[in-house]
Amino acid sequence: MSLIRKTAAELGSLIAAGEVSAVEVAEAHLDRMAEVEPKVKAFLHVDRETTIEQARAVDARLRAGERLGPLAGVPIAHKDIFTTRDMPTTAASKILEGWRPPYDATVTARLREAGLVILGKTNLDEFAMGSSTENSAYQVTHNPWDLSRVPGGSSGGSSAAVAAYEAPLSTGTDTGGSIRQPASVTGIVGMKPTYGGSSRYGLIAFASSLDTPGPFARNVLDAALLHEAFSGYDPMDSTSVDAPVPSVVEAARNPDVSGMRIGVVKEFAGEGFQPGVLARYQEAVHLLESLGAKVVEVSCPSFTTALPAYYLIAPSECSSNLARFDAMRYGLRVGDDGTRSAEEVMALTRAAGFGPEVKRRIMLGTYALSSGYYDAYYGQAQKVRTVISREFEAAYQQVDVLVSPTTPTTAFPIGERADDPMAMYLADLCTIPSNLSGNAAMSVPCGLADEDGLPVGLQIMAPVLGDDRCYRVGAAVEQALESHWGGGLLSRAPEL
């Protein structure tokens, strides 16, 4: 089997055993990228030499007898919202075009320590605001299953790169579903760890109370290995959780759900959901039952107001976070001709440097936080957040995990929702509650919808620091479905 089709775990073992070098593995993936990138357009930045150099350094560390983790020498695609010392970091925004950060994000630094080889920086919706990656200021990324469709978003470059076998692993960030939704619509595994379980240091901020880095992979075990490699307490992030990383790798290796109590969220089905999505989802629930899990229906009535609450909370935080782009210390500066004031230069720069969705959210957040409206909008949304957390807590008294479809529909056509913000926002309907409550949640492939032959994801939600439960259930679903299908879901994707 060619190197690009292997799992990350297999590649790590081959490299550790000296059967293949990190350089050879990196080259195989760089060649694949050269072949399919013109169609997929997952990457914003690729630098063959820097990548080979990293791989060479890992080979040298291994030869010197250094004990690295199970992913040493394995290549990874890195979302272009994490700072990287040796590569540009843009957040897919013109305001940061060409910016070379002077420091590595904690996630980046931990990838390097574990010996992962960064293949390049992946495309995203500008500042991670979107559900289709169409809001990138640079390029549109295409879904490897159907190039006329979106790869999800905001981490759409990362999902497309893994689904297209350009990389076995990638990083993402999930603020309202930006890992789980792209994973779902490209037929791969995506995990949003517990909030604070992975570090935000060096992650360009969108909504700080929600932003959570997490892994993408083509299978559950690979996702767990990556999760373990970059997660855990970080003193550089004031909201980092000072607790051990849940034993996600062990859980991924023990796909046993017998006796587990699984709650089906009643509110996430029916109107607005594509029939083919619901069919695959219901089959996955029956499958879990046949594997010995106890399935019960759980009602969380406030989950339907999570979406409006999110579209007040996230823009409010973004309007504050993005104030740092002031044309003074880094990034773009427009109109500084010696006659204009700092304030004028700032306003011209931000108008030229931010795209339409970012401007929309900055103004929406400014509105929600302004005096006279604060109580009615931002304040009220924060109360909804409390109610949703309480409903999760009540649900987890009865069940170990909750499940739902990850997204209401399969991947939608490029351009279909680009000018309709409210339609776009609906893609995150089922994923947002776990962001508001800080819970762990995963999307795992559960089949193809009958009407369009496109991937469907099962969402598995677990309590705070119950990340291992997502991996246990995800691995059980994966194992049973793959034995039924005779291989992974991606083996049914068309050749690129």
Added chain:
Amino acid sequence: MSAITRDEVAHLARLSRLALTDDELDHYATQLDQIIESVAKVSEVAADDVPPSSHALPLTNVFRADEVRQSLTPDQALSGAPAVEDDRFRVPRILGEEA
């Protein structure tokens, strides 16, 4: 009745330091109006006795010892600056602005 007027959008753009064109103001006035109408649903849910949550998890202040540690050098800190002079960020005039 619309929730947000074009004049309000112009005010928001000024608060947000976004120099928008007239066409953009019209466009955003329509879109923000739709979005605000839709998110106003939050007011139907939570009762007065529900406390607000700013974060999902309980937060406490994080302190560290007040010790000098390695940080960015001046060159590193200035490496992305649009304009630099004498190891400092050079910025447009900030005094004498009208309020």
